Amino acid sequence: MTTWTADEMGPRLGEPLDDLETPVLLADIDAMEENIREYAAVAEEHDVALRSHVKTHKNAELAALENDLTGGAGVCCQTLGEVETMARNGIDDIYLSYQVVGESKLDRLCWLDGKVDALATTVDSVATVEMLADAADRNDCTLNAVLEVDMGLNRTGVAPADAPDLAQSVADAEGVVFDGILAYDAHVKGEASTEAEFEEAAWAAMDLAQSVVDDIEAAGVDVPEVKVGGTATSRYSARHPVVTEINPGMYPFNDVGELELRPWEVSKADCTATVLTTVIAVPDEDRLVVDGGSKTFSLDKPQMPVPKDRDDIEYVNASEEHGWIDTSDAEASFAVGDRLEFIVPHVCTTINLHDLLVGVRDGAVADLWEVQARGKVR
Numbered sequence: 001m002t003t004w005t006a007d008e009m010g011p012r013l014g015e016p017l018d019d020l021e022t023p024v025l026l027a028d029i030d031a032m033e034e035n036i037r038e039y040a041a042v043a044e045e046h047d048v049a050l051r052s053h054v055k056t057h058k059n060a061e062l063a064a065l066e067n068d069l070t071g072g073a074g075v076c077c078q079t080l081g082e083v084e085t086m087a088r089n090g091i092d093d094i095y096l097s098y099q100v101v102g103e104s105k106l107d108r109l110c111w112l113d114g115k116v117d118a119l120a121t122t123v124d125s126v127a128t129v130e131m132l133a134d135a136a137d138r139n140d141c142t143l144n145a146v147l148e149v150d151m152g153l154n155r156t157g158v159a160p161a162d163a164p165d166l167a168q169s170v171a172d173a174e175g176v177v178f179d180g181i182l183a184y185d186a187h188v189k190g191e192a193s194t195e196a197e198f199e200e201a202a203w204a205a206m207d208l209a210q211s212v213v214d215d216i217e218a219a220g221v222d223v224p225e226v227k228v229g230g231t232a233t234s235r236y237s238a239r240h241p242v243v244t245e246i247n248p249g250m251y252p253f254n255d256v257g258e259l260e261l262r263p264w265e266v267s268k269a270d271c272t273a274t275v276l277t278t279v280i281a282v283p284d285e286d287r288l289v290v291d292g293g294s295k296t297f298s299l300d301k302p303q304m305p306v307p308k309d310r311d312d313i314e315y316v317n318a319s320e321e322h323g324w325i326d327t328s329d330a331e332a333s334f335a336v337g338d339r340l341e342f343i344v345p346h347v348c349t350t351i352n353l354h355d356l357l358v359g360v361r362d363g364a365v366a367d368l369w370e371v372q373a374r375g376k377v378r
């Protein structure tokens with residue numbers, strides 16, 4: 001049996017973009033680094049820490065790059081598998097912004113304690129606090145816990161009015177250290193559609209966070225950290241004095257969702273994650289088909305892929321390996337074999353579909369990042 005090495009199969013460092021097999025997920029390195037520096041400047045201006053959320057790219061080398069460029073000490077993860085992947089690959093300050101439920105998963109968390117410099121997880125109920133304390137006792141370790149407060153997303157998080165009692169329970173729990181609150185503010189994205197509305201809604205959310213902190217501290221528990229924000233909201237929420245740390249994930253890349261949500265801030269040039277596709281069929285002059293469908297672009301949100309460098313064609317429909325492109329407004333004609341590049345609709349879930357993210361500079365492959373925690377949903 002003949003096998004190919006990864007190097008023989010490509011993409012390879014130095015390979016020109018024109019030679020890459022498609023569909024292929026790309027990241028424009030210079031523009032990506034520019035985006036990272038922009039958020040680093042926001043964090044510096046408002047004197048908050050920037051802890052990047054690696055759920056977006058799931059790669060420890062990119063996490064280290066983010067830390068280098070932002071001065072960030074550590075990362076956020078959304079699954080225990082991501083935490084393990086980061087820890088195994090040299091990231092030693094990790095916050096898991098998710099509740100760990102179940103004995104064996106909690107034992108995995110405890111196993112990591114002491115193997116990294118700093119580790120914290122999330123609680124938002126009496127049940128999760130008790131499970132954490134039991135796990136700390138079972139494994140003879142100490143676990144840092146951040147209390148998630150529901151700021152209005154109605155996902156997870158204790159109700160603000162119940163936060164002081166639960167914070168007290170965390171502080172009192174044997175083997176558990178109260179590390180502050182997570183005040184994730186993504187509901188703002190559903191409330192705001194202009195810059196002024198973002199400013200107003202984010203400030204109102206952070207006022208609520210401030211009152212939660214005041215109530216917890218009035219009950220006698222110190223709140224050392226207030227963690228907030230994703231890519232869209234953190235640059236607004238960071239302005240509020242209550243915030244100590246922002247946790248954006250998509251910010252190196254952006255995507256069609258961010259482009260549509262904040263057109264005053266995000267342009268096509270800021271969208272650095274794209275998929276290069278090849279035209280595989282031109283059935284008629286108003287339509288062509290590319291080799292990227294729903295197994296290449298995640299279509300978990302209403303957005304479709306958007307052409308990176310042109311506005312005269314539209315990605316209108318997808319099946320698994322086919323993308324339907326409406327070319328009725330295009331002056332140009334297209335041929336089988338032409339290449340078309342699209343901004344990804346939702347970057348986190350799209351990267352999760354691929355083994356590799358290909359870093360591009362000057363029209364050639366300049367870096368290769370394995371999507372290391374891909375599939376690590378546990």
Ligand SMILES: Cc1ncc(COP(=O)(O)O)c(C=O)c1O
Pocket residue numbers: 053097184228229230231232247248249250251348
């Ligand atoms: C708790 C938490 N923090 C931060 C983020 C990162 O947000 P974004 O993907 O908007 O950058 C997420 C994303 O889902 C999240 O759930």
